[in-house]
Amino acid sequence: MSSFxxxxxxxxxxxxxxxxxxxxxxxxxxxxxxxxxxFYFGVFAMSWDLLFGFAGEVNFxxxxxxxxxxxxxxxxxxxxxxxxxxxxxxxxxxSVIAGLVLALPALRVRGPYFGLTTLVAVLMLQNFIVVFADxxxxxxxxTIPDVITINAGANYWIALGFMTISAxxxxxxxxxxIGLVLQASGQDPVQAGAxxxxxVKHKLxxxxxxxxxxxxxxxxxxxxxxxxSVGTVVDVAVGVNVIVSAVLGGRRTVLGAALGAIFLIxxxxxxxxxxxxxxxxxxxxxxxxxxxxxxxxxGAALSREARS
Amino acid sequence: xxxxxxxxxxxxxxxxxxxxATGFTLIFGVSGVLNLSHGAIMVAAAVAAWAAASIxxxxxxxxxxxxxxxxxxxxxxxxxxxxxPIQDSRRIPxxxxxxxxxxxxxxxxxxxxxxxxxxxxxxxKTVLPIVEGVVEILGVRTPKNEIFTAIVxxxxxxxxxxxxxxxxxxxxxxxxxxxxxxxxxxGLELTNIYVVVWAIYGILAGIAGVLLGMFLGVSSYSVGPxxxxxxxxxxxxxxxxxxxxxxxxxxxxYLETLTAYxxxxxxxxxxxxxxxxxxxxxxxxxxxxRR
Numbered sequence: 223m224s225s226f227x228x229x230x231x232x233x234x235x236x237x238x239x240x241x242x243x244x245x246x247x248x249x250x251x252x253x254x255x256x257x258x259x260x261f262y263f264g265v266f267a268m269s270w271d272l273l274f275g276f277a278g279e280v281n282f283x284x285x286x287x288x289x290x291x292x293x294x295x296x297x298x299x300x301x302x303x304x305x306x307x308x309x310x311x312x313x314x315x316x317s318v319i320a321g322l323v324l325a326l327p328a329l330r331v332r333g334p335y336f337g338l339t340t341l342v343a344v345l346m347l348q349n350f351i352v353v354f355a356d357x358x359x360x361x362x363x364x365t366i367p368d369v370i371t372i373n374a375g376a377n378y379w380i381a382l383g384f385m386t387i388s389a390x391x392x393x394x395x396x397x398x399x400i401g402l403v404l405q406a407s408g409q410d411p412v413q414a415g416a417x418x419x420x421x422v423k424h425k426l427x428x429x430x431x432x433x434x435x436x437x438x439x440x441x442x443x444x445x446x447x448x449x450x451s452v453g454t455v456v457d458v459a460v461g462v463n464v465i466v467s468a469v470l471g472g473r474r475t476v477l478g479a480a481l482g483a484i485f486l487i488x489x490x491x492x493x494x495x496x497x498x499x500x501x502x503x504x505x506x507x508x509x510x511x512x513x514x515x516x517x518x519x520x521g522a523a524l525s526r527e528a529r530s
Numbered sequence: 531x532x533x534x535x536x537x538x539x540x541x542x543x544x545x546x547x548x549x550x551a552t553g554f555t556l557i558f559g560v561s562g563v564l565n566l567s568h569g570a571i572m573v574a575a576a577v578a579a580w581a582a583a584s585i586x587x588x589x590x591x592x593x594x595x596x597x598x599x600x601x602x603x604x605x606x607x608x609x610x611x612x613x614x615p616i617q618d619s620r621r622i623p624x625x626x627x628x629x630x631x632x633x634x635x636x637x638x639x640x641x642x643x644x645x646x647x648x649x650x651x652x653x654x655k656t657v658l659p660i661v662e663g664v665v666e667i668l669g670v671r672t673p674k675n676e677i678f679t680a681i682v683x684x685x686x687x688x689x690x691x692x693x694x695x696x697x698x699x700x701x702x703x704x705x706x707x708x709x710x711x712x713x714x715x716x717g718l719e720l721t722n723i724y725v726v727v728w729a730i731y732g733i734l735a736g737i738a739g740v741l742l743g744m745f746l747g748v749s750s751y752s753v754g755p756x757x758x759x760x761x762x763x764x765x766x767x768x769x770x771x772x773x774x775x776x777x778x779x780x781x782x783x784y785l786e787t788l789t790a791y792x793x794x795x796x797x798x799x800x801x802x803x804x805x806x807x808x809x810x811x812x813x814x815x816x817x818x819x820r821r
Contacts, residue, residue: 334564341758
């Protein structure tokens with residue numbers, strides 16, 4: 223851990239955060255808005271990486287956790303008139319409970335079976351949102367009256383600060399003894415258990431942490447957008463983007479996942495002139511990375527550094 | 531009256547689900563690959579059949595054949611461009627190949643979906659049915675197309691059963707699903723068996739896609755739901771077990787039809803999802819799965 227503070231990765235990340243923090247001084251509100259969304263997405267991807275990269279759980283439903291957090295916060299604000307901050311806290315807590323529910327099958331089934339359970343969880347959430355349209359706004363989405371602030375620069379700093387703190391906590395956790403035990407139990411649960419580690423406890427902890435950050439980020443995103451809809455926080459396609467970000471940036475790196483998310487959102491915007499082909503190009507690039515650089519951006523960079 | 535209606539409609543839907551899921555489970559059983567571009571390949575077949583018949587006027591039969599051919603090509607492309615490179619890659623550790631195949635095929639499916647949307651728009655398309663008209667069975671007005679769909683599905687599944695259990699190639703495929711190393715030791719090339727399985731898969735997915743296009747219509751939005759339904763049927767039946775998938779397809783098909791008729795079409799998929807979660811809790815390996 224102490225070696226991290228003197229490593230090159232630490233200085234590069236620090237420099238990037240400092241540069242990013244000064245951006246509102248000279249770029250347009252449009253760019254800031256784009257990056258704000260990208261930073262929240264980065265937290266989604268990092269939380270997913272903790273669960274998959276370290277605990278080895280193939281979670282196809284990151285949007286189940288995100289959606290529960292986002293919709294809890296949104297409904298409490300729009301239907302019950304609660305103020306913004308309690309809504310965000312309760313959104314994160316609801317997401318933690320959802321994470322515990324999701325963790326129950328994960329302790330029984332593995333691999334593709336668990337993947338399907340998480341996918342089903344998303345589909346069920348989507349169905350329930352449509353069925354209870356009175357409460358949730360259904361397919362149209364829920365309009366949220368309150369926002370944290372309307373200042374683009376302030377929103378940007380909130381998102382950047384939130385992502386930096388989340389990254390520090392998630393990365394620290396992944397490099398700590400807990401992260402190592404998680405990694406061991408993901409790769410060989412029997413042997414990790416035989417060494418005396420309580421796998422169930424560690425996996426539950428991973429689910430709770432991942433759910434907490436996903437839900438918190440979802441709730442913040444809802445108050446930034448001013449609306450909660452299936453298409454932005456629950457749809458399977460959103461989950462696919464989260465997974466692609468983490469794989470693109472590099473699994474098991476946590477920080478890479480955030481890079482991947484920022485790349486994905488910014489690239490999608492640059493490709494907007496190509497119209498409907500944008501998604502095709504992003505998917506094709508992601509597929510090429512998966513095929514030729516399976517370690518992702520950060521994985522490739524780190525392995526080059528290790529070699530030289 | 532309504533009971534017969536549910537019985538007949540449910541049968542056609544279930545047979546279609548069964549056909550769609552059979553190829554999916556066959557590939558998993560033999561090569562351990564979960565192909566998440568399944569829905570995209572089915573939609574590609576249906577859209578190709580629609581385009582051939584409605585834009586290029588080649589007739590319904592030729593259109594259907596073109597649809598199946600497109601699915602076959604797409605299946606081979608999936609295997610050679612995505613699945614095989616990942617399986618052969620030395621940079622990906624063995625225990626992570628599964629997640630890479632899942633991610634790779636998922637991205638590949640999105641690419642197919644986007645190409646379809648780009649050239650043929652997102653609008654829903656209905657393939658011209660091969661047989662038209664309506665007949666009355668037990669007092670229920672049934673489109674002949676629905677009967678045709680059910681018959682073709684059952685025939686194809688029966689043919690598949692004969693192929694796997696009665697021919698030399700089929701027996702090799704069956705053996706590879708039981709013990710790949712044993713098959714290699716007997717001097718059979720495993721790659722050839724995989725190519726055969728992907729060919730069977732392509733044809734099955736193509737027929738299922740074209741029939742689906744005639745029966746319900748498809749659009750590029752159906753890709754995700756189609757993959758998800760095949761995935762859940764296959765897991766419900768037990769991954770890799772063809773007979774399990776057949777049973778599961780009928781359970782899901784009838785459950786959906788019952789809900790749609792008796793409760794509301796809006797809740798169609800919910801009971802099947804609940805059943806799936808329930809089965810995963812009490813019997814994680816599926817109805818007929820072996821671990």
